[in-house]
Amino acid sequence: MFKDMQIQDLKPRTKAISEMITTYQKEGISNRELEEKIKSSYSLWNDILYIYDKNGKLTIRVEGNTDVKMNKDQKLHIDNEISKTFEKYLPMILSGKHIQSNEGLLTLVGEPILDKGAVVGAVFLSKPPEELRTAFFGFRGSVLLSAFGVFLLMIFPVYKVAKHITNPLKDMQSIAMEMAHGNLTLKANESYKGEIGELGQSLNYLSSKLSETISDLKIERNRLKQIIDGLSEGIIATDSKGNITHINPAIFDVFNTSKEKEPIEILPVKEIWEDFDIVLSKGYAIARNIEWNHNILRVTICPLEDEMNEIAGAVALFQDITALERLEKTRREYVANVSHELRTPISALRALLETIIDGMVTDEEAKKRYYNHMLHETMRLSRLINDLLTLSRLQTDSISIDNEEFAIGEIMANVAERYSVLANEKGIKFSFALPPEDLVVMSNMDLVEQVIIIILDNAIKYTKAGGSVSLYAGLESSSVKISVADTGMGIYPDDLPHVFERFYKSDKARVSQGTGLGLAIAYEIIHQLNGSIFVDSIPEKGSIFTFTLPMTSID
Ligand code: ADP
Numbered sequence: 335m336f337k338d339m340q341i342q343d344l345k346p347r348t349k350a351i352s353e354m355i356t357t358y359q360k361e362g363i364s365n366r367e368l369e370e371k372i373k374s375s376y377s378l379w380n381d382i383l384y385i386y387d388k389n390g391k392l393t394i395r396v397e398g399n400t401d402v403k404m405n406k407d408q409k410l411h412i413d414n415e416i417s418k419t420f421e422k423y424l425p426m427i428l429s430g431k432h433i434q435s436n437e438g439l440l441t442l443v444g445e446p447i448l449d450k451g452a453v454v455g456a457v458f459l460s461k462p463p464e465e466l467r468t469a470f471f472g473f474r475g476s477v478l479l480s481a482f483g484v485f486l487l488m489i490f491p492v493y494k495v496a497k498h499i500t501n502p503l504k505d506m507q508s509i510a511m512e513m514a515h516g517n518l519t520l521k522a523n524e525s526y527k528g529e530i531g532e533l534g535q536s537l538n539y540l541s542s543k544l545s546e547t548i549s550d551l552k553i554e555r556n557r558l559k560q561i562i563d564g565l566s567e568g569i570i571a572t573d574s575k576g577n578i579t580h581i582n583p584a585i586f587d588v589f590n591t592s593k594e595k596e597p598i599e600i601l602p603v604k605e606i607w608e609d610f611d612i613v614l615s616k617g618y619a620i621a622r623n624i625e626w627n628h629n630i631l632r633v634t635i636c637p638l639e640d641e642m643n644e645i646a647g648a649v650a651l652f653q654d655i656t657a658l659e660r661l662e663k664t665r666r667e668y669v670a671n672v673s674h675e676l677r678t679p680i681s682a683l684r685a686l687l688e689t690i691i692d693g694m695v696t697d698e699e700a701k702k703r704y705y706n707h708m709l710h711e712t713m714r715l716s717r718l719i720n721d722l723l724t725l726s727r728l729q730t731d732s733i734s735i736d737n738e739e740f741a742i743g744e745i746m747a748n749v750a751e752r753y754s755v756l757a758n759e760k761g762i763k764f765s766f767a768l769p770p771e772d773l774v775v776m777s778n779m780d781l782v783e784q785v786i787i788i789i790l791d792n793a794i795k796y797t798k799a800g801g802s803v804s805l806y807a808g809l810e811s812s813s814v815k816i817s818v819a820d821t822g823m824g825i826y827p828d829d830l831p832h833v834f835e836r837f838y839k840s841d842k843a844r845v846s847q848g849t850g851l852g853l854a855i856a857y858e859i860i861h862q863l864n865g866s867i868f869v870d871s872i873p874e875k876g877s878i879f880t881f882t883l884p885m886t887s888i889d
Contacts (some may be wrong), residue, residue, distance in 0.1 A: 339459050339470045344443040345434065348459040349382065352445040355457065359449065361718050369394045382416065384458040385447075392417070392425050393455070416440065418459050427456040446612075451818065502530045518545040539733050552790060568652035570601060571638070574645055576610055588631065588652055606633055606650065613637050613648045631654045634659030671837035675718050675849060679711040686711070714849075721851040725836065728858035735778050735862055742807055742883070743769040745779060749786045753794065769807040775814050775883045781859045782883065787868075788852040789818045789879040795848065797822030813865070813882040823874040830871060856881070 351372070358840035373396055386395040395413075421446050423433045433444035439459060447455035454775065502523070511521045517542045523533035562569055568585035572578055578597055586592060591600045593598060598607065609620045613635045621634040632653040640646040686708050695701050727733055750766035757764035775782070786805070793803045801821040808815045822842050829840040834857040836876050837850040860881050862865040 337441050340441040341434050341436070341443060344459045344461070345440065347381070348443045348445040351459065352447050352457045354445050355455070359454065365393050368383065369396065372396050374455060382460050382632050384416070384420055384460070384476065386420075386424060386428075386456040386458075388454050390456075392420075392426060409789055416442075416460060420444070420460075423458075424456055427458075428453055479679065502526045505531055506530070506537060511627060513537070513541050513544070518542075518548070518771050529806055548803055553677065559832075563689050567654075569649065570652075571647060571649040572614075573612060573647045574614060576607075576614060579647065583634065585652065588626070588629075588654070590627075597870075604615060606635070607733070609633070610648055610650070614645055616688075617645050623655070629654055630659045631655070652869075668836060671850070672722065676715070679715040679718070681710055682711045683715075718849045718851070719782075721855060724855050724859060725851055728855065733862070735781065737776050737778055739774055739776050740779050741771055742773050742775050742782070743771060744804060745783050746786065746807060746816065749783060749790060753787075753790050753805075757794050757803055760794060762797055763802040765802065765804040767804070767806040769814075771807065773807060773814055775885055777863050777865075777883050781863060785856045785881060786816065786818070788856045789881075792848075792852060793818045793820035793822065793879070796820065801876075809885075812885050814885055815880055816881050817878055817880040819878040824873040824875050825869065825871040828872050830869065833869060834867070 338673055353799040354372075355368065363371070368385075372394065373833045378486055381398045383394070384392060384400070384702055385395040388394050419437050419442065420439060423435065423442070427433055427444045427446050430445070430446050430448075433442070435442055442458055442460040444456060446453045471534075499756055509520050512520050519848045520541070522537040522541075524534040524538065526534060546697040561702055563582045565582060566584055568588045569580070569582045570578060578600070581600065583592065585600065589602060591602070593600070598604075598793075601607070603626070605622070605624065609622065609641070612618055614637065615638045617639075619634065619636040619809045621632065624631050632655045633650055635648055635650040636652075638649055639647050654817060671698060686704050689695055690701070690704055695704055727843055746766065747768060750764070754764040754766070790803070790805060802819045803818065803822075805816075805818050807817070821878065825840055829838075833840070833852050836854040839848065839850045857867055860883075863883060865881055865883045867881040868878070869877055869879050
């Protein structure tokens with residue numbers, strides 16, 4: 335565009351020069367005079383003028399007052415460049431054509447010199463490249479300068495407007511950051527006009543909703559913490575790296591440790607930590623039983639997953655199953671014992687019956703003996719079943735016991751009378767000290783009699799001929815004490831704590847006729863009667879079984 339302007343500038347002047355030359359040539363002026371005339375009238379122009387004759391020979395070259403300072407070499411170089419371009423167009427002008435062109439940075443206009451319609455030469459007017467460049471850069475410079483001016487002018491109002499918009503936004507941003515850090519007490523300014531005010535309202539709404547949700551979550555978390563802390567089972571939770579994140583107080587009771595200790599001291603079982611590693615790496619639950627301080631603990635470790643189903647940690651539950659295990663063991667032993675006790679008489683009965691059926695026993699005397707054995711075994715079976723029923727009835731909490739006031743001496747005398755005969759038969763010296771009449775108890779007569787019989791029966795059973803058994807009673811604070819002492823085989827200290835257990839027999843070969851349930855029944859009865867029963871014994875010397883009964887009313 336700039337170059338087009340140059341051409342428009344050069345065009346009329348080229349035309350004028352061409353016409354001027356025609357006029358002067360008509361007057362027969364020499365080239366030298368023509369050059370002088372042109373120079374004098376042309377010195378105002380910043381262009382370069384070239385005049386060629388009709389043979390294409392450069393006759394005049396006039397340079398205008400260019401601002402560009404060039405040395406000689408530069409001038410020559412440009413001249414050559416321009417001449418080359420002109421020579422390209424010269425034949426066209428000499429054939430009468432008008433030329434205007436942009437050759438690179440060079441702008442040129444060419445005009446034929448006419449004399450009576452015939453071409454007698456050519457005029458080129460051109461803006462040299464340096465001039466052009468200077469002009470161009472000058473233009474660019476002025477554009478830049480004005481742009482800079484506009485920039486300087488605008489800087490303040492733009493700054494003002496930008497500040498007006500960015501300041502509230504900055505406020506909102508800092509409040510949002512504070513909220514992100516958990517400070518929800520701050521309020522955004524809602525008084526700004528337009529969208530920024532609305533943004534402030536939205537931020538405040540967001541913060542109020544957030545604080546509501548957080549407070550709900552806190553309440554929920556505290557409730558959960560109370561529940562977990564109140565559990566009797568121990569709980570340890572870890573993060574995905576196995577670092578402890580939560581422990582409930584029950585753990586410290588179980589392992590007798592404190593919170594301040596290292597993880598391995600808090601939970602001093604290496605296997606559990608290994609289980610934690612497996613659960614965290616494999617993602618499945620593991621359960622195992624461990625023994626700790628004579629207790630059996632059931633440890634169940636489960637993985638904890640986040641929303642992305644990634645393992646975020648693990649939680650271990652420690653349940654004390656000692657009582658459960660003991661109960662299960664007792665149940666198993668009970669079933670085994672009952673089966674064993676039932677099998678013995680049944681096997682004996684079966685063997686006796688088979689012998690009779692096979693006709694092996696022929697004489698009447700032997701048959702009678704066999705029947706006697708069978709009767710004996712049947713009675714043993716029935717005794718066992720009766721004992722089992724009695725025990726199970728006593729262990730049922732719902733049984734009701736009718737109590738009455740009676741003198742303990744009365745029952746003791748009654749039993750002593752019967753058992754003195756038995757003792758004497760066995761060659762055992764039996765003694766009975768009748769207690770005073772005012773030794774009265776509030777209890778159940780039948781059950782008390784049953785207990786006396788059980789321990790008296792045992793005393794006679796486990797005392798050899800020549801020994802002695804005595805039955806006596808006494809008073810101790812508000813209880814009546816009834817004791818049976820014997821000089822029999824006694825009980826070894828290892829067996830002593832177990833004699834009141836079901837099916838316990840210190841005779842490990844179990845050849846004795848007893849069921850092993852007698853003392854268990856006595857123990858249950860005495861506890862139902864709110865008394866206590868205990869034993870003192872020295873092996874090979876003898877035993878003293880004592881039970882107490884409350885004297886006063888127990889309603
Ligand atoms: P059993 O029917 O076998 O006598 P008990 O429950 O009455 O069953 O007694 C349990 C065990 O206690 C007996 O097997 C016996 O070993 C021991 N025992 C009980 N009383 C005496 C005693 N007076 N002297 C020695 N041992 C006894």
